[in-house]
Amino acid sequence: MVVEDDVTMRQLVTNYLEENGIRTTSAARREEVLGSLARHGPDIVVLDLRLGYEDGLDLLREIRAQSDVPVIIVTGHRRDEIDRVVGLELGADDYLTKPFGLRELLARIRAVLRRRDAVPAKRDEKGLWRFGTWQLDRRTRRLASSCGEHTPLSKSEYALLTAFLDAPQRPLSREYLLQATRVHEDIYDRSIDVQVLRLRRKLEADPSAPAIIRTERGVGYVFALAVERL
Template sequence: MPGEPDEVGHILVVDDDAMVRQTITNYLEEHNVPAASVSSRQDLSRHLKKAHPSLILLDLRLGQEDGLEVLKEIRSHSHVPIIIMTGHSREEVDRIVGLELGADDYLAKPFGLREMLARVRAVLRRHEMGRAAPARDPERGGYRFNGWSLERRTRRLVNPDGAPVLLTKSEYALLLAFLEAPQRPLTREMLLQATRVHEDIFDRSIDVQVLRLRRKLGIDPKAPRVIETERGVGYIFTAIVEPF
């Protein structure tokens, strides 16, 4: 197993299969990507206390442990990019849940190592672009919809109960794109441009962001979904939007 580097910049592989860990870490290091690996939730916790990986490749089946719970635990205190790895009969369900819990992408086993490396680089690139993107100039006003409000100057989203809802930079940009063009179908390409995602990233990365935004806007299960899928086109924001 590769050593656990203390510097920022390595990829951490979390999988209980020693062969999988060895294969992935060897391939990453052959392509000049520092890598480390752990086999359990406990080892992962110990690793994160002393090191700061740039990205985590997380298997959703860690022996008897639930990888989704591990994902939830990581997301409770960290925004480190995470790619989940699935490979069992309920993989589609777990993929969706994993994306909604904050995973940045997924790989279905068995997967090609070249695809794995491409996805790792794409997620890292997107994450770095999000951190490096300059803040917009303060903008006045905002939008109201279904009892929610978004203030542009502070980028503050408030739910109908008056509680603030935290948005990432990409989620804010995505919501703003919808609010500026309500009840109008928007293609994935338009939304990718709005969230400043590089064009060579897989198209479904925008689907990940929409899943997250839907989750944050879907507190009341009885309320109609405000972001609908427009088959063959992209997405449409169905709520009545009032600028202020």
């Protein structure tokens, strides 16, 4: 699905993709996007963040709340770094800046789809993970303390936590964690440090002296607690 409010550009992109064997739908406004997402279930979305009077980042949030469909975001110019970073942190899989070549767009679409198809089968989302004084319900994605208080997790925080819980007490590189949280490799690897800091603030008694997510110098991070799967 191509989301673009410029009629000429939208037609150019959809025609090119169709000519190269990719069945394509298009949309220009929020209502069309969400309706098409529900009806057609596209394999990938190409989303222009500059949609006239609508906020493309808000639309990306709504897409992510509704679906895990891969998203390639398009930004207005190469200096528009903030939108790219925010878009990737919200769950976009790749980005392009205007002007871009149609061949590059096609190559990026195919690359994202290949990465999606290469992902191992989704883990069993039933049951619970227990670690320290915390418990994570995989069905509802709810994190609870031992006293029953729930702590909300963003999509990226949940993805990062599950990456740690899948490999407890093992050093994990920043590159591995970036892939696990679907942050684009072109972003500096310190962006994973920001995500770890946010997660520490929710898990650690003292985030400035972390005992659960420890820094492994020269490697990345290690989840120090044992994990019990229920």
